[in-house]
Amino acid sequence: MNGSPASSALRAEPVLRAAGPLSAPTGPLGATLDVDGATSAPAVLRAQRRFADCADPAALAEEVVEQARAAGWARALLLLTVARSRHRELEVLAARGEGAPAPGERTTGAELTRTAPAAVVELVAGDPRAPRLAVWGAPAPGAAALDVLAAAAGAAWCAVRAAAEAERAAAELAGVRQLLSGAVRLAGLGSWSWDAATGRVVLDDRLRAMLGAEPTDPDPDLADWRERVHPDDRGPFTGVEDPVTRVGTSVPYPFRVRCADGSERTFLGTSVPLDAAHPGVVQGLVLDLGAGDRSTGELVRLAQCDSLTGLANRAVLDVRLGEALAAAGPACAVALVLLDLDRFKLVNDTLGHQIGDALLRRTAERLQEAAPAGSTLARLGGDEFVLMVPGVDRPESAVAMARNVIRRLRAPVLLPGLPEPFVCTSSAGVAIGHGGTADELFRSADMALYRAKDAGRDRVAVYDSAMRDDAQARREAEHKVRRALRTDGLRVVWQPIVDLRDERLVAAEALVRLQDPVEGLLEPSAFVETAEDTGLIVDVDTWVLGEVLRQLRRWRGEGNGLQVSFNVSGKTLEHPAFAHRLAHSVESTGAAGSSLLCEVTERTLIDLSSSTRASLGELRSVGARVGLDDFGTGYSSLSYLDRFPLSFLKIDMSFVRPLGTSARAAAVVEALIGLAHAHGMVVTAEGVETREQATMLREMGCDRAQGWLFGRPVDAGRLTAGR
Known part of the structure; x- marks a missing residue:
C-alpha cells in the first residue's frame, strides 16, 4: 500500500478536504472510491440513528469509528486538529482496528501521511474545529459511502457541539447572575424598574423592605412614585419620560423618599435605560444612606463631584x-x-x-x-x-x-x-x-x-457660522488629501529657476498639486495647511520626495544636470523615519543627492529639535543642500541663520514685487542679498514678473530668480522642451 497513488497524494497534502455531503465516495484529492454498487440507504439511516443517540462528543467519536468499521474499513481514526503548524498536530479522539492508537494520543500530519490511509474526510467541510476521519483498507460491498457517512456524523457533531456550548453558556450566565445577586445583597442595594409600556414601577424585595412596604402591596405607577419622592429631588430621579435619549447614562443622585410609615429616608440612586433594544425600560439601583448618617455627605460628594476640586463631575x-x-x-x-x-x-x-x-x-x-x-x-x-x-x-x-x-x-x-x-x-x-x-x-x-x-x-x-464653515472646509480638505494619497491623486508641477547672469535654466522647484475629481487641480493653499494640522503632510512630503528622485533619475539619463528644489515641512523633519526613508530612497533610485535643494521655513529653524537637526544632517550627508524658503515673512532673525549651515536663501515675493516702485523695497532686498552672501549662501528671488525687477536684482548681485517672467509651473516634459 505504501506505493499506491493514495500514498503519493497524501505526501503532498497530509489532511485532505472531503467531498460534498452527497457526492460519490472519494479518496485522496477527490479520487473516486469503488464501493461495488450504490450506497446502502438502510446503513446510512442506522448510522444516523446511532449518531443521534450520542449525548456528548466522546460518545459520538466512538460511534463514528464504530460505524466506519461496520462499513468494512480495516482501521479508522477520528482526529482533531489541536495545533496549526508546519506539520499540523492532531489528537486521536477515537480509534478502531489492529494497531490503532489509544484515544488521547497525538500525531502529526506528516506521520499520518507515512501510514498511507486510503482516505481522509472532514466531518464538516471547511470547519477547522471539526474532526477528520481517516480510514485504511477498503469498504465492504454495499456499505454506506464514506463521504455520506462523514456528512451524517458531521451533522451530529454540530448538534452535539451546539448543545454543549449552550449548556456551558447557560452555566456561565447562571454563575454571573448569582454573583451579581450576591453583590447586590452584600452592598445592601435595592432595585427598581419602570416600563413605559405598562406605566408600572416594579420594586424588588430589598427595596420594598427599605421602604417598609409589604411583599403583597401592589407596585406603584410613575405618578405614585413621584409623589413619594421629595419635591426638590424629583428632577433627576423621575426624569425617565424619554429614556431613548438617555441610553448609556447613569448618574448617581441623592434623593429623599417617604416610607410606608410616613418617615423620610435618604437614598443614593442611579437609573439608566437598559439599551436600544428595550427603549421603554429604565432600571435603577438604590442604596440606603441612613437618616443622619455622617457618611451621607461624603458619599454624595464622591458620586457627584470631582475629587480634586470639589466641582461637579x-x-x-x-x-x-x-x-x-x-x-x-x-x-x-x-x-x-x-x-x-x-x-x-x-x-x-x-x-x-x-x-x-x-x-x-x-x-x-x-x-x-x-x-x-x-x-x-x-x-x-x-x-x-x-x-x-x-x-x-x-x-x-x-x-x-x-x-x-x-x-x-x-x-x-x-x-x-x-x-x-x-x-x-x-x-x-x-x-x-x-x-x-x-x-x-x-x-x-x-x-x-x-x-x-x-x-x-x-x-x-x-x-459662529464662520467657524462652522471653516471646520467643514477643514474636514473636506482632510478628506481630499486622504483620498488623493489613497488613489494616487497628487501631482507635481515644476517651476523653472534661472541663473540671473544669463537666464539659463539651472534648477526647478517641485510644487505639489491635488487632482480632485470634482474641483480639478487644486493649489497648495487649498489643502497644505490642513495636511499640516492633521499630520498628513508627512505622507505628502514623502510622496513628493519620491517623485523628485524619480524625475532626477530620468533627467540624468537624458544628460540633463538640473537641480531640483522641494519643500519639507517641519513636522516631516520631526518624523523619526523620515531620515531613513530619505537615505534609502536616494540610494535605491540612483539619483544624485547633490542635485537636491531642500527648502525649510524659518519656523523650522526656530524650533530646531534634535530629531529635526538629525533629519537635516541626513539631508546634507546624502549631498543635498538645505536652504531657507520665503525669507522675510517670518521672524527673520539673524541669530538662527547660524544654528544650521544653510546653502541658499530665497527672498519672498512680497519684497520683490515693489522693486522699481519703492526705493525702500530696493534697499531692503539689496541688504538681504548682502546678508545672505556674507553667510556664504546662494540667493534666489521669488515672484519675479517684470524685466525691470530682473534687471535690478541682477545689478544687486542676486544669483538666481524664479517667477512668471521665466515660466509658470508646468509638467516635466514642457519644462525642458526647447531649452
Whole structure:
C-alpha cells in the first residue's frame, strides 16, 4: 500500500478536504472510491440513528469509528486538529482496528501521511474545529459511502457541539447572575424598574423592605412614585419620560423618599435605560444612606463631584446641560464656556504635580467666585473646566462673563511651595445653544477653544457660522488629501529657476498639486495647511520626495544636470523615519543627492529639535543642500541663520514685487542679498514678473530668480522642451 497513488497524494497534502455531503465516495484529492454498487440507504439511516443517540462528543467519536468499521474499513481514526503548524498536530479522539492508537494520543500530519490511509474526510467541510476521519483498507460491498457517512456524523457533531456550548453558556450566565445577586445583597442595594409600556414601577424585595412596604402591596405607577419622592429631588430621579435619549447614562443622585410609615429616608440612586433594544425600560439601583448618617455627605460628594476640586463631575454636568437645553428656546439660550489653562503641562513638568494640583484647586475657587447664580461649574479632567449658564437672553452677556473669568484667572496667585506669586493664563471657547444636543454644544465650544489657543491663547473665542464653515472646509480638505494619497491623486508641477547672469535654466522647484475629481487641480493653499494640522503632510512630503528622485533619475539619463528644489515641512523633519526613508530612497533610485535643494521655513529653524537637526544632517550627508524658503515673512532673525549651515536663501515675493516702485523695497532686498552672501549662501528671488525687477536684482548681485517672467509651473516634459 505504501506505493499506491493514495500514498503519493497524501505526501503532498497530509489532511485532505472531503467531498460534498452527497457526492460519490472519494479518496485522496477527490479520487473516486469503488464501493461495488450504490450506497446502502438502510446503513446510512442506522448510522444516523446511532449518531443521534450520542449525548456528548466522546460518545459520538466512538460511534463514528464504530460505524466506519461496520462499513468494512480495516482501521479508522477520528482526529482533531489541536495545533496549526508546519506539520499540523492532531489528537486521536477515537480509534478502531489492529494497531490503532489509544484515544488521547497525538500525531502529526506528516506521520499520518507515512501510514498511507486510503482516505481522509472532514466531518464538516471547511470547519477547522471539526474532526477528520481517516480510514485504511477498503469498504465492504454495499456499505454506506464514506463521504455520506462523514456528512451524517458531521451533522451530529454540530448538534452535539451546539448543545454543549449552550449548556456551558447557560452555566456561565447562571454563575454571573448569582454573583451579581450576591453583590447586590452584600452592598445592601435595592432595585427598581419602570416600563413605559405598562406605566408600572416594579420594586424588588430589598427595596420594598427599605421602604417598609409589604411583599403583597401592589407596585406603584410613575405618578405614585413621584409623589413619594421629595419635591426638590424629583428632577433627576423621575426624569425617565424619554429614556431613548438617555441610553448609556447613569448618574448617581441623592434623593429623599417617604416610607410606608410616613418617615423620610435618604437614598443614593442611579437609573439608566437598559439599551436600544428595550427603549421603554429604565432600571435603577438604590442604596440606603441612613437618616443622619455622617457618611451621607461624603458619599454624595464622591458620586457627584470631582475629587480634586470639589466641582461637579462630567456625569452631573451632562444631566444638567441636557435639562437646560430641553428648556431652552429662541429667547432663552444656554451658554457653555469651555476653558483650560495655557501651557499647564509645562507647570507639571517643571514645578511638579503637587504645584499643578494646587493651581487647579485655586483655579476652581476663582471660577466659583466668578460664576453667576444658577450656573454649573464642572471639571472634565486635567486642566479642562466647563461653565454652563442656562437662561441666557443675550449672547453678549455670556461673552462678557467669559472675559471676566479669563481676567480673574490671569491675576497672580500664591501657591504653596513657590517663593513668589505665579501667573498662569487661560483660554476659553464660548458656544450658545437654543436647543439641540449636549454633544453638539460641546463640539462647538471645543472648536471655539481651539480658535482661541490658535490665536495666541489668553483670550476668548466665540463659536459662529464662520467657524462652522471653516471646520467643514477643514474636514473636506482632510478628506481630499486622504483620498488623493489613497488613489494616487497628487501631482507635481515644476517651476523653472534661472541663473540671473544669463537666464539659463539651472534648477526647478517641485510644487505639489491635488487632482480632485470634482474641483480639478487644486493649489497648495487649498489643502497644505490642513495636511499640516492633521499630520498628513508627512505622507505628502514623502510622496513628493519620491517623485523628485524619480524625475532626477530620468533627467540624468537624458544628460540633463538640473537641480531640483522641494519643500519639507517641519513636522516631516520631526518624523523619526523620515531620515531613513530619505537615505534609502536616494540610494535605491540612483539619483544624485547633490542635485537636491531642500527648502525649510524659518519656523523650522526656530524650533530646531534634535530629531529635526538629525533629519537635516541626513539631508546634507546624502549631498543635498538645505536652504531657507520665503525669507522675510517670518521672524527673520539673524541669530538662527547660524544654528544650521544653510546653502541658499530665497527672498519672498512680497519684497520683490515693489522693486522699481519703492526705493525702500530696493534697499531692503539689496541688504538681504548682502546678508545672505556674507553667510556664504546662494540667493534666489521669488515672484519675479517684470524685466525691470530682473534687471535690478541682477545689478544687486542676486544669483538666481524664479517667477512668471521665466515660466509658470508646468509638467516635466514642457519644462525642458526647447531649452
